[in-house]
Amino acid sequence: MTDPWTYEKAGVSIDRKSSAIESLVGELTYRRVGDGQNVRMSGLFASLIDYGDEYLTLATDGVGTKLLVAQALGKWDTVGIDCVAMNVNDTICVNAEPISFVDYVAIADPDGKVTRDIGIGLNKGAEMSNMDIVGGEIAVLPEIVRMPDLSGTCLGRVKKDRVITGSSCESGDLVVALKSSGVHSNGLTLARKVFESAGIGLGEKTSGISGTVGENLLEPTEIYVKEVLGITSRHEVHGLVDITGGGLRNLLRMRKGLRYVIDDPIGPAPIFKKIQELGSVSEKEMYQTFNMSMGFMLIAPAGEAEQIVSENRNAKVVGRVEEGAGVLMEPGNLVYDHY
Numbered sequence: 001m002t003d004p005w006t007y008e009k010a011g012v013s014i015d016r017k018s019s020a021i022e023s024l025v026g027e028l029t030y031r032r033v034g035d036g037q038n039v040r041m042s043g044l045f046a047s048l049i050d051y052g053d054e055y056l057t058l059a060t061d062g063v064g065t066k067l068l069v070a071q072a073l074g075k076w077d078t079v080g081i082d083c084v085a086m087n088v089n090d091t092i093c094v095n096a097e098p099i100s101f102v103d104y105v106a107i108a109d110p111d112g113k114v115t116r117d118i119g120i121g122l123n124k125g126a127e128m129s130n131m132d133i134v135g136g137e138i139a140v141l142p143e144i145v146r147m148p149d150l151s152g153t154c155l156g157r158v159k160k161d162r163v164i165t166g167s168s169c170e171s172g173d174l175v176v177a178l179k180s181s182g183v184h185s186n187g188l189t190l191a192r193k194v195f196e197s198a199g200i201g202l203g204e205k206t207s208g209i210s211g212t213v214g215e216n217l218l219e220p221t222e223i224y225v226k227e228v229l230g231i232t233s234r235h236e237v238h239g240l241v242d243i244t245g246g247g248l249r250n251l252l253r254m255r256k257g258l259r260y261v262i263d264d265p266i267g268p269a270p271i272f273k274k275i276q277e278l279g280s281v282s283e284k285e286m287y288q289t290f291n292m293s294m295g296f297m298l299i300a301p302a303g304e305a306e307q308i309v310s311e312n313r314n315a316k317v318v319g320r321v322e323e324g325a326g327v328l329m330e331p332g333n334l335v336y337d338h339y
Helices: 014-025 066-073 079-094 112-129 188-197 213-217 225-234 247-253 270-279 283-287 302-311
Strands: 047-051 054-062 097-107 132-140 149-159 174-179 239-242 258-262 294-300 315-323 327-329 334-336
Touching: 054 079, 066 079, 066 188, 066 213, 079 097, 079 112, 079 149, 079 225, 079 239, 097 112, 097 225, 112 132, 112 225, 174 258, 174 302, 188 213, 188 270, 225 294, 225 302, 239 247, 247 258, 247 283, 247 327, 247 334, 270 283, 283 334, 294 302, 294 315, 302 315
Parallel strands: 097 132, 258 327
Antiparallel strands: 047 054, 054 149, 097 149, 174 294, 174 315, 239 294, 258 315, 327 334
16 A cells, blocks of 8 residues: 555645745735725735725635646636636635736746637636626746746725624534535645556546546636625625635634534545545545535524525535634544644
8 A cells, every 4th residue: 555645745735835924924014104004814815905994805816736737638718717716715705795806827938729718717707706807917937937827816895894804703603614616726736646646647537536537627616706795695604714725724714712613524526535545645634635525614603504504505514613722523533723
């Protein structure tokens, strides 16, 4: 039996990434003078900018090594959806509505077919989010990049009395998960390395999943904008969590002094089970690397949570909030105590 695969073995250390972020942020000491100051609050998925009766929000993210799957399959018309999704799903975590977006494409050799296809996905993602793409940049960098890289930045807005930061989460709340469309755009380095080490190509089929491996990995990230903002317009919600890099550890961004217990998770889609099986990946590693079919979570009072689930077939109560600390997953007693 081969040694179990981990995200770090595949080349990505979540802890070292966190340390790198801290070292960079530690140098960002200047504070704007005048209107439009940043609201200093840790743990938010999108930054809040004080702007009169509203907060403006900014979020930025990219598609990551999912682009290597797009390159291998020669299919670029969906990664634009991922780029939009990774940004707008963070934006709605403070209950902000995405309103504008800019994209950035770094490319070694301008290829009109590739950039056109990327544009198709970006436009589709914008339509799904009811958001304008107001500009962007294509940088030709043959000495730096070997293939296209794609990222973007989203501007949003939320009235101050409607912002949700997770600070109101309390013991007795329930955790509601919204189903993911697949792997989304996190953990692709580990997923690719597992299939590669098993000798299964991206264009091949394997038992347990429908379609090719590449088709499964390239499934676009779910965009939760309309669903989540619809829920928050009708129900009291205390916390909103985008389950991206770090998996369940993202729950640690919510109010401290509480334990977030996941005791009835959504059953993982076949692609996750296949990755775990082929790579002998531990349960804990899976749930801190992938979304495991739970792409977004809402924390709400028990009565509200039950109504949310009754109104949304994509939703399920997967856990609860209690006194304590960290994230606990049952069964298995998997504990995540730092982000």
